[in-house]
Amino acid sequence: MSTPPTATPRPYSAIVVDGTDRAPARSMLRAVGFTDEDFRKPQIAVASSPSDMTPCNVHLGDLSEHARKGIAAAGGKPVYFNTITVTDGISMGTQGMRYSLVSREVIADSIETAVAAEGFDGLIAIGGCDKNMPGAMMAIARLNRPAVFIYGGTILPGFTPDDCDHKRPLDIVSVFEAVGKHAKGELDDAGLKAVESSAIPGPGSCGGMYTANTMATAIEALGLSLPNSSAQLAIGKEKREDCERAGAAVMHMLKTGLRPRDILTRHAFENAITVCLALGGSTNLILHLLAIAHCAEVPLTIDDFKVIGDRVPLLADLKPFGKYNMAHLVRIGGIRPMMKVLLDRGLLHGECLTVTGETIAETLRDVQPYGAYPAEQDIIRPWDQPIKKDTHLRVLRGNLAPTGAIGKITGKEGVYFKGTAKVYEGEEDALKGILRGDVVKGDIVVIRNEGPVGGPGMREMLSPTSAVAGRGLIKDVALITDGRFSGGSHGFDVGHITPEAACGGPIGIVRNGDIIEIDAVKNTIDLRIPDAEFAARMAANAPRPPREKRGVLAKYAKLVASASEGAVTDKHL
Numbered sequence: 001m002s003t004p005p006t007a008t009p010r011p012y013s014a015i016v017v018d019g020t021d022r023a024p025a026r027s028m029l030r031a032v033g034f035t036d037e038d039f040r041k042p043q044i045a046v047a048s049s050p051s052d053m054t055p056c057n058v059h060l061g062d063l064s065e066h067a068r069k070g071i072a073a074a075g076g077k078p079v080y081f082n083t084i085t086v087t088d089g090i091s092m093g094t095q096g097m098r099y100s101l102v103s104r105e106v107i108a109d110s111i112e113t114a115v116a117a118e119g120f121d122g123l124i125a126i127g128g129c130d131k132n133m134p135g136a137m138m139a140i141a142r143l144n145r146p147a148v149f150i151y152g153g154t155i156l157p158g159f160t161p162d163d164c165d166h167k168r169p170l171d172i173v174s175v176f177e178a179v180g181k182h183a184k185g186e187l188d189d190a191g192l193k194a195v196e197s198s199a200i201p202g203p204g205s206c207g208g209m210y211t212a213n214t215m216a217t218a219i220e221a222l223g224l225s226l227p228n229s230s231a232q233l234a235i236g237k238e239k240r241e242d243c244e245r246a247g248a249a250v251m252h253m254l255k256t257g258l259r260p261r262d263i264l265t266r267h268a269f270e271n272a273i274t275v276c277l278a279l280g281g282s283t284n285l286i287l288h289l290l291a292i293a294h295c296a297e298v299p300l301t302i303d304d305f306k307v308i309g310d311r312v313p314l315l316a317d318l319k320p321f322g323k324y325n326m327a328h329l330v331r332i333g334g335i336r337p338m339m340k341v342l343l344d345r346g347l348l349h350g351e352c353l354t355v356t357g358e359t360i361a362e363t364l365r366d367v368q369p370y371g372a373y374p375a376e377q378d379i380i381r382p383w384d385q386p387i388k389k390d391t392h393l394r395v396l397r398g399n400l401a402p403t404g405a406i407g408k409i410t411g412k413e414g415v416y417f418k419g420t421a422k423v424y425e426g427e428e429d430a431l432k433g434i435l436r437g438d439v440v441k442g443d444i445v446v447i448r449n450e451g452p453v454g455g456p457g458m459r460e461m462l463s464p465t466s467a468v469a470g471r472g473l474i475k476d477v478a479l480i481t482d483g484r485f486s487g488g489s490h491g492f493d494v495g496h497i498t499p500e501a502a503c504g505g506p507i508g509i510v511r512n513g514d515i516i517e518i519d520a521v522k523n524t525i526d527l528r529i530p531d532a533e534f535a536a537r538m539a540a541n542a543p544r545p546p547r548e549k550r551g552v553l554a555k556y557a558k559l560v561a562s563a564s565e566g567a568v569t570d571k572h573l
């Protein structure tokens, strides 16, 4: 059988299904439901990650059905496959969390593999939990076939039964912090159980401006998801409509020749950084955007975040450091009016394209800036009353981090900290120490051997930062690490310290009682010991032998680039 040409190009699937010699491939596909007519349609993959494992992904099977419907309605042939997810909210604080950042690579590799192997002409990727999103975006950037990303949507806040007026919205971070309060004796067993049982009321990604909501926002600002799709609830008809509309967008890209790398330009990355910084996004933004840019072959460095951060005020009063959840922002109108403010102020590149084929400025043409929000709202601050006049994500350097570190410093706990090192060789030890009461006012908790190579896997230090908060020390203690932070961490926190301890970085020479100075205005982080002492300790500071010899963690430790390079695994091949 030979298939007649159709109006919509089929650049990849035609190679797989056209011509007499491709009968075996067609035969296989007939068995999964293809008809003669389907062979004349472009094949669009739906790559999703539904799972019973976590509320972030539990509803993605349902959403993918709507995405498939949208593709079919637009004249494409949807083909569904799944990839994995792992969830930080569950793995956090365990050895399992070492696989978290690794899963980003597994997801990217698996989507790239399935799409390229099967000859799909385009794809829709659906993600819910933190690493699903950058993982999918890395695959989209590598493949450069027409693609739209769909975010699974944010969770609703939870409330304990005694909070009848809904005054204390809870989410997963509330539970982490409740553990610290429990250790301090401020919350009894029943209180902890009430928080644990109420905080997560159903499907959706962790509710604050944590990593999932940060990355969803970044992807919309990059132009790779549909306008107004990131500030959306997981449950609700808007999310289902978003899924159905994605099919038309991907088919339109196919017809017009618009490709992800036409959208993922240097200016698009600057837009994503700008929007996420104004909203108070997670430190993981830096790691993940560096990785996506690497896959799109766009030059981007940590220093670009500093340059942009100097001109972008922190406007949103969102958790973890603020009052509100993403669901509250959804209710007042989402991120689009704030994007319009940024555009009007000259902080967004309006000419950047989106998957709709329209530019960012065109998609915002009917959006009113502040006026679109209800007058009484206090989630998005007025331009002249920001929470901080420049970014909370600080790119720091100094003798402790010669190739960079990332601070998450909103100013609520000050912008300068000089303190005494209390050193822990890993997260578990640090958590025990903090919960035991070993850490006191004026301490800088140093958690090392948690970098991409050392962990391996660069775990998120949410349990220790939440324990500091829960014990009421958030203004009195700083925490630094060669690991990373959850989007839920807040306080005076510096992570991504590079080079990491496992690679012989100076964080490895810090001793209990040393003085460390962090200046988030000058963007410095330094160990205050005499130069000769510093040099002597460095001379004896050898890289650590690998912790794992087999399996994915061993492979990862061998390949992974530093956190300052996005911790990608194909940079130094």
Ligand SMILES: CC(C)(O)[C@@H](O)C(=O)O
Pocket (backbone or CB within 6 Å): 088, 089, 130, 172, 173, 206, 210, 211, 212, 282, 284, 460, 485, 486, 487, 488
């Ligand atoms: C568990 C969380 C809050 O989702 C975290 O992993 C994050 O990075 O935001």
Ligand SMILES: [Mg+2]
Pocket (backbone or CB within 6 Å): 088, 130, 211, 460, 485, 486, 487
């Ligand atoms: Mg996370």
